[in-house]
Amino acid sequence: MKLRVQYTxxxxxxxxRAEEVVELSEGGNLAELLNLxxxxxxxxxxxxxxxxGQVRPSLLIVVNDSAVSARExxxxxLYSDDxxxxxxxxxxx
Amino acid sequence: MRDLPELTPDERGRYEWQLSVRDFGEEGQRRLxxxxxxxxxxxxxxxxxxxxxxxxxxxxxxxxxxxxxRLNDLNRQLLMTTDWIxxxxxxxxxxxxxxxxxxxxxxxxAENVNDSNxxxxxxxxxxxxxxxxxxxxxxxxxxxxxxxxxPLVDSAMYELxxxxxxxxxxxxxxxxxxxxxxxxxxxxxxxxxxxxxxxVGSLAAMEVIKLIAGVGxxxxxxxxTFDLRDMTFRxxxxxxxxxxxxxGA
Numbered sequence: 001m002k003l004r005v006q007y008t009x010x011x012x013x014x015x016x017r018a019e020e021v022v023e024l025s026e027g028g029n030l031a032e033l034l035n036l037x038x039x040x041x042x043x044x045x046x047x048x049x050x051x052x053g054q055v056r057p058s059l060l061i062v063v064n065d066s067a068v069s070a071r072e073x074x075x076x077x078l079y080s081d082d083x084x085x086x087x088x089x090x091x092x093x
Numbered sequence: 094m095r096d097l098p099e100l101t102p103d104e105r106g107r108y109e110w111q112l113s114v115r116d117f118g119e120e121g122q123r124r125l126x127x128x129x130x131x132x133x134x135x136x137x138x139x140x141x142x143x144x145x146x147x148x149x150x151x152x153x154x155x156x157x158x159x160x161x162x163r164l165n166d167l168n169r170q171l172l173m174t175t176d177w178i179x180x181x182x183x184x185x186x187x188x189x190x191x192x193x194x195x196x197x198x199x200x201x202x203a204e205n206v207n208d209s210n211x212x213x214x215x216x217x218x219x220x221x222x223x224x225x226x227x228x229x230x231x232x233x234x235x236x237x238x239x240x241x242x243x244p245l246v247d248s249a250m251y252e253l254x255x256x257x258x259x260x261x262x263x264x265x266x267x268x269x270x271x272x273x274x275x276x277x278x279x280x281x282x283x284x285x286x287x288x289x290x291x292x293v294g295s296l297a298a299m300e301v302i303k304l305i306a307g308v309g310x311x312x313x314x315x316x317x318t319f320d321l322r323d324m325t326f327r328x329x330x331x332x333x334x335x336x337x338x339x340x341g342a
Binding site: 008009010012013018047056057058060062065066067068069071085087088089090091092093 | 275
């Protein structure tokens, strides 16, 4: 199935694009998607997952219009045409 | 209303255009005059928030920021001026804010928020604007604001993007719910324009005004994200984390 992934802030800078369409196996979940993205974009890996492949706790994730925490990622099944927005932490200055 | 400070004739004239704002009025203005707002760092975001709050007639501002004005502050830190390079940022800020509104009482702290000063600073304000560039400061300010049950407006930016949420203890997620750990590879210096910083700062100031005056709906349990590259604005719902070490939802 095809999903749309939107990158923001530093993630957009390291991935080099604002959005892409990603192919994920039917029934795949959010944690699997993030590990797939980490494999595709090695410079983005530290923003997406930890050293042991768990979803980075500080990454804000929005699936369609709902925020999903890192701990819920493995239980969050994705569907065709879902839009996943990834928001790494940003600050002031 | 009787406990709120009266407006002087000069203040009535100065705030004439906002006194007629629906649900605000004279009581809202007197609430602002009676309030103290703590601004953690007065750079691009916090400085713009402080400027908007001074214009609106906040009674007292506590401005917290260490260091002297540097040349590369000036693309976004609108309270700093070229002739003040090498001199304390907080002094530049007081000068600029008092040029705008001499009625505002301003206390300056020429250091950044740290373990030693955070409890005292938060105890002396009604609302916090959190605009520091370092997550250690932001998480510390969040922890103390939640502990003392003070509302905190968390404001952030990157490149052409901005984010904002209002944290209210026991009601909304706190910053640690959203970011339980400092992010990896965070760089203190990042790309941004003043126009982005000022947009975030102005939105933060509006949240503060709403909270103090009781106008509108605060950005509670929601995060505003915007991207000025394509002028997209959206709010997404955010949730408390049951095992958050700070707010213990």
